[in-house]
Amino acid sequence: xxxxxxxxxxxxxxxxxxxxxxxxxxxxxxxxxxxxxxxxxxxxxxxxxxxxxxxxxxxxxxxxxxxxxxxxxxxxxxxxxxxxxxxxxxxxxxxxxxxxxxxxxxxxxxxxxxxxxxxxxxxxxxxxxxxxxxxxxxxxxxxxxxxxxxxxxxxxxxxxxxxxxxxxxxxxxxxxxxxxxxxxxxxxxxxxxxxxxxxxxxxxxxxxxxxxxxxxxxxxxxxxxxxxxxxxxxxxxxxxxxxxxxxxxxxxxxxxxxxxxxxxxxxxxxxxxxxxxxxxxxxxxxxxxxxxxxxxxxxxxxxxxxxxxxxxxxxxxxxxxxxxxxxxxxxxxxxxxxxxxxxxxxxxxxxxxxxxxxxxxxxxxxxx
Numbered sequence: 001x002x003x004x005x006x007x008x009x010x011x012x013x014x015x016x017x018x019x020x021x022x023x024x025x026x027x028x029x030x031x032x033x034x035x036x037x038x039x040x041x042x043x044x045x046x047x048x049x050x051x052x053x054x055x056x057x058x059x060x061x062x063x064x065x066x067x068x069x070x071x072x073x074x075x076x077x078x079x080x081x082x083x084x085x086x087x088x089x090x091x092x093x094x095x096x097x098x099x100x101x102x103x104x105x106x107x108x109x110x111x112x113x114x115x116x117x118x119x120x121x122x123x124x125x126x127x128x129x130x131x132x133x134x135x136x137x138x139x140x141x142x143x144x145x146x147x148x149x150x151x152x153x154x155x156x157x158x159x160x161x162x163x164x165x166x167x168x169x170x171x172x173x174x175x176x177x178x179x180x181x182x183x184x185x186x187x188x189x190x191x192x193x194x195x196x197x198x199x200x201x202x203x204x205x206x207x208x209x210x211x212x213x214x215x216x217x218x219x220x221x222x223x224x225x226x227x228x229x230x231x232x233x234x235x236x237x238x239x240x241x242x243x244x245x246x247x248x249x250x251x252x253x254x255x256x257x258x259x260x261x262x263x264x265x266x267x268x269x270x271x272x273x274x275x276x277x278x279x280x281x282x283x284x285x286x287x288x289x290x291x292x293x294x295x296x297x298x299x300x301x302x303x304x305x306x307x308x309x310x311x312x313x314x315x316x317x318x319x320x321x322x323x324x325x326x327x328x329x330x331x332x333x334x335x336x337x338x339x340x341x342x343x344x345x346x347x348x349x350x351x352x353x354x355x356x357x358x359x360x361x362x363x364x365x366x367x368x
Contacts, residue, residue, distance in 0.1 A: 002341050002350055004302035005184055009345020010248070014240055021236035031232045033212070040235040043242055044195055048169050048177070052204035053197045055230030056211050059158040059180020062194035063091035063128070065228060066154050066176040069196075069206040072097050072125055079119050080128040080156075081111050082310040082322065083330045088130055088156050089311050100124070101312050101320060103327045107270040109283075109337075110137035112329075117145055126152035131160035131170045133306070134186070134252075134280035135271065139165045139173040146174070154178060161187040162249045164276035171197050181238055186252070186280050187245050189234040248344045252279040255342055255351055262355035265362040281306055282342040288365045289338050295361035301354050304339045
């Protein structure tokens with residue numbers, strides 16, 4: 001059996017460092033917004049070459065607070081995509097703004113700049129592209145679009161820690177970059193966590209206030225914020241993992257390259273020539289996806305689908321006004337994508353086993 005994901009090998013590789021970090025926190029007696037959070041924020045900002053990083057409680061909070069810090073709220077529209085985790089759209093709605101969902105590029109599965117431009121109205125205040133599966137959205141085109149229409153550009157980097165677009169790390173290209181540290185991410189905590197990065201000192205200051213009930217000094221609240229604080233334990237764990245992020249991303253890319261050499265009968269992921277894909281997920285496509293997935297399961301290979309139901313077709317979001325068929329690329333991709341096992345600790349032999357099982361499954365399904 002090859003599981004879709006397994007976090008134990010990565011922990012084994014870093015066990016000594018992680019346990020030392022955890023013991024340091026436990027012995028310190030300080031568990032919320034202390035020196036570990038400050039140290040991680042400094043390191044995370046330095047990794048990205050920006051001035052500020054603000055730790056928060058989740059990736060969803062990171063998006064919400066990034067938008068709120070920049071003044072996005074009721075009456076505003078934020079353009080994003082339906083081919084994403086629901087958290088992206090949930091975060092927009094929590095600001096009081098209206099999410100406007102647009103279609104995606106058929107190769108990279110990220111926001112189509114042309115679709116985004118066509119959706120701009122006088123109420124549009126921000127673009128929120130998602131760097132999906134570890135591949136950057138077309139930030140050069142989206143940055144030009146945002147500048148042309150005087151829009152905020154917030155990057156959803158939840159699946160793309162360390163990815164590059166035109167040589168720049170994602171999260172540094174827009175006004176703000178929002179990250180999730182959910183345990184399965186390329187940079188994952190041992191619980192929930194998130195961060196926002198920016199070069200704007202005023203945005204950073206407002207983020208720090210908003211994450212702590214709008215507090216400016218102890219017991220003095222300038223506005224209504226929320227409780228969204230990265231804790232000391234998660235910060236210490238993330239600092240350990242951050243030091244190994246590039247190494248682990250390189251390992252993911254090696255496994256992805258091996259898949260590319262041995263997979264057949266499916267559409268493979270695309271990496272633009274000017275991008276650096278970090279393969280948070282290795283996603284293939286086939287028109288008979290569901291049948292192939294069942295055949296793989298019978299052969300002992302775990303898979304998942306990211307994402308089987310686009311946000312605009314979810315029961316909770318039917319009121320957004322996107323009828324079935326309105327986002328054709330998104331809807332076609334959702335019917336065909338399949339995520340294969342890919343994580344640090346997976347072996348070359350595992351990749352070959354999955355590739356062989358996929359070939360056998362595809363042939364069997366296609367011949368029915």
